Amino acid sequence: MSPVELVEEAQEPAEASTFSLADLLAESAAALTARPTRTLLTALGTILGVAALVTTIGLAKTAGNQIISRFDELEATRVLVRPEERQQGRNSVVVNVIPFDAGDRLRRLNGVVAAGTKSDVEIEGLARSVPVVDPLGLNEFQIKVVAASPGLFDAVRATLETGRFFDHGHNDRGDNVVVLGPGAANRLNITRLDNSPAIFIGEQTFAVVGVLRDVEREPDLLNAIIVTDGFARDRLGLLGPGEVHIETDIGATELIGSQAGIALAPDAPDQLRVSLPPSPRGVRSSVQGDIDALFLILGGVSLLVGAIGIANVTLVSVLERTGEIGLRRALGATRMHIASQFLFESATLGALAGLIGTSLGILAVVTVSFFRTWTPVLDPWLPFAAPLAGAFIGLLAGTYPAWKAGATEPVTALRSGT
Amino acid sequence: MKTPVVELAGVRRIFEGTPPVVALDEANLTINQGDYLAIVGPSGSGKSTLLHLLGLLDTPSEGVYRLDGIDTAELGERDRAGLRANRLGFVFQSFHLLGHRTNVENVMLAEVYRKGSKSERRTRAIAALERVGLGHRLDAFPTTLSGGERQRVAIARALVGEPSLLLADEPTGNLDSVTSEQILDLFDQLHHGGLTLAVITHDSDVSLRAERTVRIQDGVLSEATVVPTGDSP
Known part of the structure; x- marks a missing residue:
């Protein structure tokens, strides 16, 4: 072996490790479907959180519209005229015109x-x-x-x-x-x-x-x-x-x-006080504002709990799958590949939970509306935003476990059994 | 003469600490294509460190390691991982098979981090399983297999894509003597087919099958000079 030959050989580019998107999807799907019950239980917190959020937003919207339609019927057609009270010295005097x-x-x-x-x-x-x-x-x-x-x-x-x-x-x-x-x-x-x-x-x-x-x-x-x-x-x-x-x-x-x-009183219209019903738009926003704020906080809290649930189980599963992580590193995975797989798994889990939660939430809104004989009212963005929110939650929850998985040393990981 | 598969020159591996531990000291080792090498030594001697260095799972503190003539010190993480994916095959004592996947799927996992056509992955995985004599258990789950069969699946996974070097870490450590024999027979067979093997073991039965034996004692590597009955028939 001559040194020249060696140098020539060394010029040969090393093949970089790859992890295609299709493989990422397939590997994550395989991991999630390996234990369906566990996956479902992991997602349960987020499912309930998203369902609560969708239900509350949907019901607030629905109920808000019902309240307004009642106001429309009775309040919005009422005008009341009274004599204006006027201050004269220390006494308030009513001059009735x-x-x-x-x-x-x-x-x-x-x-x-x-x-x-x-x-x-x-x-x-x-x-x-x-x-x-x-x-x-x-x-x-x-x-x-x-x-x-x-x-x-x-x-x-x-x-x-x-x-x-x-x-x-x-x-x-x-x-x-x-x-x-x-x-x-x-x-x-x-x-x-x-x-x-x-x-x-x-x-x-x-x-x-x-x-x-x-x-x-x-x-x-x-x-x-x-x-x-x-x-x-x-x-x-x-x-x-x-x-x-x-x-x-x-x-x-x-x-x-x-x-x-x-x-x-053409000569003294300023001595009359005319009471008008509150403008419908004002009623709508104030009623809805109250309900939304309360329920959004509740939904947010349940989502937070759901996120902690996903983070917790993903972290446990990272520890459980240490052997698998070691194996994958030996098979040519980089830290990034490992981290992205775990991150994608938790994001997918969150998105699925969001999807299920949204469906349950909409079902709840429709059911409640049916029994109250209301017209269910949903913002059109809601069914799309909620699964995205779920995915975001999953992404957030998976960040630390994924980083942890990526940082696992293959040498240590391989020492533990599968 | 062809490029050696492995060239270690003055490789040291020191683990930081107080005091620092020299796990491998001034190791020089060449493994040529087609070699069948056994690495023996008592536990704690540095066998595993050597295997991890050879497998690019760990980096030397000093010295040069060339794999297929490529200096691995200059490579980034993706390229090192790429070398593991394309040029190295691993066989572990505890098999490391995924219980929720069938044998074929386990073998196909070897190509996930590799470039190349995905459509024929299954075909190649089936070919590898047939090569280790498990063509009839393609869609069984590893949990239903015996230890020997599991190790065959793991070997098939290491064989997919024709690695330059097969690294085995105590491949028979979890197996009984009869099954061990079968696995060693399989290694012999693969060796005759031209595969380069490095097997870490403390089992003399295993090292006797190898052409060459390298001994590690307290981090010092030495080639065993005489191998009386080591030649395979």
Whole structure:
């Protein structure tokens, strides 16, 4: 052997070790499928974490939409007008500029469905339905009295149990007629109107023309005796209605809110305070924000636990597979090859867990929605982002074990059996 | 004359510590193509260190190691790993087979870190298994095999891709005498087929089969001069 020959031989390039992507995939898949039960259990934490996350995000979205649709129906068509309180010196003074024909004025505005006035009034004395005073039985009650214009019944969406609402005629004449809320009727023992019952409040006598079944707004009407504005004006000295309730078309509240003040008090619209429902967009974001924040934290915590689970088991499996690592190094694997295989295994595990978790989560959202008769609402990015998040978790969890596997010295590794 | 498979010149391996341990001292060794070499010595003598150096699993502290004429000191990790993949075959005492994979799959693992066509991996693995006489147990799992059969699978894995050197570390250490004989017969057969073998052993039966015997004592390598009955028939 001449030195020249040796040098020539030495020029021959050494074949670098390779680990193709196809092999990486195949080796990782083989390792994951070698013990399917264990793989599944390892992934369980992440599966539950992702499922919790997807469920909570999905349910928050779904529930948020349901809440808003309820707001839409009742709240988003309601406008309330009250006199503005003003500071005069040390006292707050209310100058009432609401006219008694407020309901009629507002009805003329485009977008108003119904409008009526409501005022708390006081009549001296207790209410009773029988003219005699029974010393044994309790038949006199302190019952709230409310004065209303006929338009109020539509504006609060009242329904009748029996009888009728009082009308403009009653109101204009200031007749002694009342409509009873169901609570008040019950206490006064009035269940039917065919015998033309009357009630007494102090010295005043009233004919009962109707009994309410329910109202959708202003539930205090349910326990009240409702007299006409006209009666309150003529006989009780009511100077002006306390508040105006307006039901608008959907989407008309902003418009009516800007017009109501001028329609009611053209000379002093600034003395009225108009309450509008919260803007739907605001409601949506605030409700959803609350729910999301809470549930996202919960989901995040479960994901963290899942990640720790993967890291833990992967680390154990690195120790268990020390012999295999040694063998692979002997067969020509570099540190990088070993590390990338373990990293890819844990990332794949995370992605699979994410996929399963997403499926379970969506299933849970759909199931809950089915039983609550909700429409399930999912962000379209969610089913794609969740498995990616799982893969990321797996990648993160596998980093240390993979580094550990790569750093295992082949000499030491081969000493341990397979 | 052909390039020797292995050339060790003045190789030392010192393990850092207090005091430093000289596991291998000034080793000079040449293994030519077709050699059948036994490395013997008591435990703790430096046999394993020598094997790890020869197998490129460890690097010498000093000295030159050429494998097929390539100076391994200058190589990076990928190239050293590449040499292990392409030019070296390992056989271990504890077989190191993956229990969840069939025999063929275990043998195919040898080519994962190698360049070359993947489509014929299976064909080559089957050929290797047939060469060691296990053509009938291709799809069995190693866990169902006897010790001797497992070692054959491991040998088949080392043979795939025709390595320049087959390194065996106590290949019969876990086997009974009858099975050991069979494995040694297989080595003889492979040797006659032109394979270069280096077998580490403390078993005289094994070293007697080899053409050459190298003895290590306290990290010092010495070629046994006379091998009375070492020649294979």
